[in-house]
Amino acid sequence: MKHVNIGGVPEHFNLAWYLTLKNGEYKDEGINLRWHDYYGGTGAMCKALREKEIDIAVILTEGITKDIIAGNPSKIVQTFVQTPLxxxxxxxxxxxxxxxxxxxxxxxxxxxxxxxxxxxxxxxxxxxxxxxxxxxxxxxxxxxxxxxxxxxxxxxxxxxxxxxxxxxxxxxxxxxxxxxxxSPWPCFVIAVREDFINNEEDTLKTILDIINNTTVDFKHIPSIDKTIANRYEQKIEDVQEWLSLTEWSQEVIDEDTLMTVQKELFNLNIIPEIVDYNCLVDKLE
CATH class of the missing domain: 3.40.190.10 (Periplasmic binding protein-like II)
Incomplete structure (x- = not known):
């Protein structure tokens, strides 16, 4: 059994991870995926990736872009939520x-x-x-x-x-x-420590296949609005509005989008330089 640690915010965006874990879909593939809630958000997850507390993070696009440029040895492997936050x-x-x-x-x-x-x-x-x-x-x-x-x-x-x-x-x-x-770009991406990508690429691909199979049809899960409302203590009409606004992705973030993120962060003096796309992204073969 492969042991893998993943982190994310305890919010409705990540319910698909909870559902696939609850269904035992990773264990069926020989993967013991452990989810960790990060109430401190992106900053806390960047720290956890650096300190090898987690292998994978479902994380804000702008935050991980900034931290990779600042030396975080991780790469973006996929967009998770395509719509802005x-x-x-x-x-x-x-x-x-x-x-x-x-x-x-x-x-x-x-x-x-x-x-x-x-x-x-x-x-x-x-x-x-x-x-x-x-x-x-x-x-x-x-x-x-x-x-x-x-x-x-x-x-x-x-x-x-x-x-x-x-x-x-x-x-x-x-x-x-x-x-x-x-936010002026897709809000959440999946980022992975480079050493994990290098050593466990097949495991990573399996994890992404499982989550992508769920997110592609997430809105069509029966009574998903009620499930979200109950789990996250929200009004059903708010959940329905959120679902209508939100689109998940199963694709790698594109070069133009990431350049837009970098230019914005650079103009705000949040990053010291604009780096090559390949410094930020690993396109899994």
């Missing part, structure tokens, strides 16, 4: 801020530096013509739970996180939503 921009329920414009120069809560919540704060600033040096300030809060505490206590003023994941906190009056900031 809709980041909700949230403030505490009792906040004095009511619009995105009000947030200029205030403090953003981020899970950690290099995380999606950090990078998308720059995208939001750029979208609104802010001075990215003067108008952005950050407070590290580790995860969603930390954001609730940080915004409520006034340690930070706003927080970007996936819109549908935080919707229950908006509904119960913990947060208020002041707007959205969609």
């Amino acid at each position: 809709v980041w909700g921009i949230h403030v505490a329920a009792n906040s004095k801020y009511n619009t995105i414009a009000d947030l200029k120069g205030t403090k953003a809560a981020i899970s950690r530096y290099g995380s999606g919540s950090h990078l998308m704060a720059y995208i939001n600033g750029e979208n609104n013509n802010w001075d990215l040096e003067k108008d952005l300030d950050f407070e590290v809060i580790k995860n969603l739970e930390g954001a609730v505490e940080g915004l409520t206590d006034g340690e930070a003023d706003y927080f970007l996180w996936e819109k549908f994941t935080t919707k229950p906190l908006v509904d119960d009056g913990t947060f208020r939503s002041v707007g959205n900031c969609p």
Whole structure:
């Protein structure tokens, strides 16, 4: 039995992994795939890949691109979710801020530096013509739970996180939503440590075949909307909206898309250089 560790955020995007694990599909192929939830998001998974705690990560495109350029010995092997991530921009329920414009120069809560919540704060600033040096300030809060505490206590003023994941906190009056900031590219990719690709390519291909067979028909799984609503404590109408907006992928991320990501990160001074496509991607043969 091959032992493989994989990490991802505990969100509805990754339900297909849970279903295939529950069905024993990897064990049927001699693979003991162990899923690890990363509540700290992309920054925490980049660290876990570097420290060999996990072999595979289902991770934000911009975050892993930045970290590979910074020396993470991993490669992107596939796009997982083709559609952009809709980041909700949230403030505490009792906040004095009511619009995105009000947030200029205030403090953003981020899970950690290099995380999606950090990078998308720059995208939001750029979208609104802010001075990215003067108008952005950050407070590290580790995860969603930390954001609730940080915004409520006034340690930070706003927080970007996936819109549908935080919707229950908006509904119960913990947060208020002041707007959205969609990522300008496919949101999730599958990244794998290079040594794992080199040593276990057949195992990796088997894992990808299994997950891709599920995601290609994910929306047609009977009562999938009810399953998601129950598991992630969301309203059925929110889940149905999310499903209508979301498309999975079974393909390798293309060169033009990855160049768009790099150019954006470079223009925001988040990466020091633009690298060759092959430095970021491994097209499994």
